[in-house]
Amino acid sequence: MKIGELAKRSGxxxxxxxxxxxxxxxxxADRDDAxxxxxxxxxxxxxxFLDRLKTTGMPIRDMLxxxxxxxxxxxxxSQRQELLEAHRDVVSARIASLQDSLSVLDAKIAGYGDAERRLSGHALSTPTTNPGIPLRARPAGTLRDRR
Structure with a gap:
């Protein structure tokens, strides 16, 4: 198969x-007459397989x-097995770290959802719907009063 086809099929x-x-x-690769x-x-x-190694972050020197x-x-x-086992340990540690980070993100996202639920449950009332709650009291002697 030519290099273009290999590129297409391999990605x-x-x-x-x-x-x-x-x-x-x-x-x-073998070369043809051309x-x-x-x-x-x-x-x-x-x-x-190389793509899998690359996806898991194996350095090119280790792939070589x-x-x-x-x-x-x-x-x-046995040497290949040791190399892959060592890389697997690195990948497992990275996955554990990513899982921890994912848990933090999930907690943060849940916090936003909780805040929205609290706000929607205690929506601010407007004076027209609840005239007993003033929006803001104006202190005496404001600029308006001095004119």
Whole structure:
């Protein structure tokens, strides 16, 4: 598959695909007679996994390390597992922090709802609907009285 089709199917830009290839996250694609890249469709699985790592905030250097270990084969499976477990711990801590922040936001939002309910339950009366409550008493000797 050509780079444009890979971009469309993977959701990555052509620039990102070339960049990933240049830094070693993606293997160099075979070239056809016209020197155009020709990717095997199986690369989509790897790109999807890279996207998951990126979404979870894994630094590119760790993605590169994982990719190099992967290229070395089964003998590196324990190292890859350790790398993913360490990253999972970071992601879990970030999720816990985000959950705490979400709870604070929920409490703040609920506070606004409570304030609205209090205000709507105790709506200010206008003098025409409740003439017994003055809007504001005017002190004696105001400017109006001095004219």
């Amino acid at each position: 990555l830009s052509v620039y990102t695909i070339r960049y990933y290839e240049r830094i070693g996250l993606l293997p160099y 020197k155009q890249r020709n990717y095997d469709p199986s690369i989509l699985v790897w790109i999807e 390390r994982y990719g190099k270990l992967r290229a070395q084969g089964d003998s590196t499976s």
